[in-house]
Amino acid sequence: MGLSSTNIPLLLLSLLMFGVLGNAQLSSDFYSKSCPNVTIIARSLIQRASRSDVRLTAEVMRLHFHDCFVNGCDGSVLLDAAPGDGVEGEKEAFQNAGSLDGFEVIDDIKAALENVCPGVVSCADILAIAAEVSVSLAGGPSWEVLLGRRDGRTANRGEAVANLPLGPDSMEILTSKFSVHNLDTTDLVALSGAHTFGRVQCGVITNRLHNFSGNNGQSDPSIEPKFLRTLRRKCPQGRSLTARVNLDPTSPDSFDNDYFKNLQNNRGVIESDQILFSSKGAPTVSLVNRFAKSQRTFYKAFAKSMIKMGNVRILTGNDGEIRGDCRRVN
Numbered sequence: 001m002g003l004s005s006t007n008i009p010l011l012l013l014s015l016l017m018f019g020v021l022g023n024a025q026l027s028s029d030f031y032s033k034s035c036p037n038v039t040i041i042a043r044s045l046i047q048r049a050s051r052s053d054v055r056l057t058a059e060v061m062r063l064h065f066h067d068c069f070v071n072g073c074d075g076s077v078l079l080d081a082a083p084g085d086g087v088e089g090e091k092e093a094f095q096n097a098g099s100l101d102g103f104e105v106i107d108d109i110k111a112a113l114e115n116v117c118p119g120v121v122s123c124a125d126i127l128a129i130a131a132e133v134s135v136s137l138a139g140g141p142s143w144e145v146l147l148g149r150r151d152g153r154t155a156n157r158g159e160a161v162a163n164l165p166l167g168p169d170s171m172e173i174l175t176s177k178f179s180v181h182n183l184d185t186t187d188l189v190a191l192s193g194a195h196t197f198g199r200v201q202c203g204v205i206t207n208r209l210h211n212f213s214g215n216n217g218q219s220d221p222s223i224e225p226k227f228l229r230t231l232r233r234k235c236p237q238g239r240s241l242t243a244r245v246n247l248d249p250t251s252p253d254s255f256d257n258d259y260f261k262n263l264q265n266n267r268g269v270i271e272s273d274q275i276l277f278s279s280k281g282a283p284t285v286s287l288v289n290r291f292a293k294s295q296r297t298f299y300k301a302f303a304k305s306m307i308k309m310g311n312v313r314i315l316t317g318n319d320g321e322i323r324g325d326c327r328r329v330n
Helices: 010-018 038-050 056-067 105-114 124-137 157-163 172-178 185-196 201-210 225-234 258-264 271-278 283-293 295-309
Strands: 200-202 245-247
Touching: 010 157, 038 056, 038 105, 056 105, 056 124, 056 295, 105 124, 124 295, 172 185, 172 271, 185 225, 185 258, 185 271, 185 283, 185 295, 200 201, 201 245, 201 271, 258 271, 258 283, 258 295, 283 295
Parallel strands: none
Antiparallel strands: 200 245
8 A cells, every 4th residue: 555645654653753653552553463454454455335326435544533532442433322321322423324334344344353353453443443444445545553442341422512524613613622622733634534425414604505504595706606506406495405515526526635625726515624725824824835835745644633632531541442333331
């Protein structure tokens, strides 16, 4: 996996030298003896599943993001609601309900790993591996995934509602939602670049198209007029809120830097994406320009930010557990 477009040589070494990785308990060779084929197994199953669903790689990437932003990277996003066990599912949070997908391939990976190395690989680590594999398969960068996380024993729907970004979030709110996890402005812009592939439900953008700032019939003036007409055709007022549109109309299923070029042309689909470029004087603007100019620069920043995000509030050692089934606690 090379970064002529897809590999990032010496990235892990450089991050280690500058102390970015944070938690020394994680390592890229954590399963080298206990489950050496973990990444190969995950990659083969994601590759097979993505042949019948082009959206899958983006869906799996999103799972890891939504996991780490709630309770930390502990696999809690995978838990089904189980009131009897004190588990309130994060899947039912507003930002996730009806739109978070990819759970089945995670189940398949877990089942395959339990067959060859039972009780060894955590669901939280499966999400981290699957995110890197998914980005790579879509043409994006690869990086050495640090492993050794353990699974949480609970989920937090309230924290999901509070912490996960929303379409109408202001720059201040977005920055706050990232900074609480020690993710800075560069991380915000780089990780937002994951919207270079995948889909979004019309319900996320309907107010932006038809009822901006509570004014019926009004749209967000930052949307390029021709693109606005396209979005309104795909998401007409009063119609299905679960219909989906491409986040990147240029190359919807590829991981590249077209997302940032779209922002420069006022063709960002979600309001909280477009404000990264449309907020005059914001430090995000120069980052959008930099990533739009150089895909390689974006890839390096994205890989670095993914490693940082993967260290958010992790459980290691004797904390948490290794779930036998990612959907329920042991």
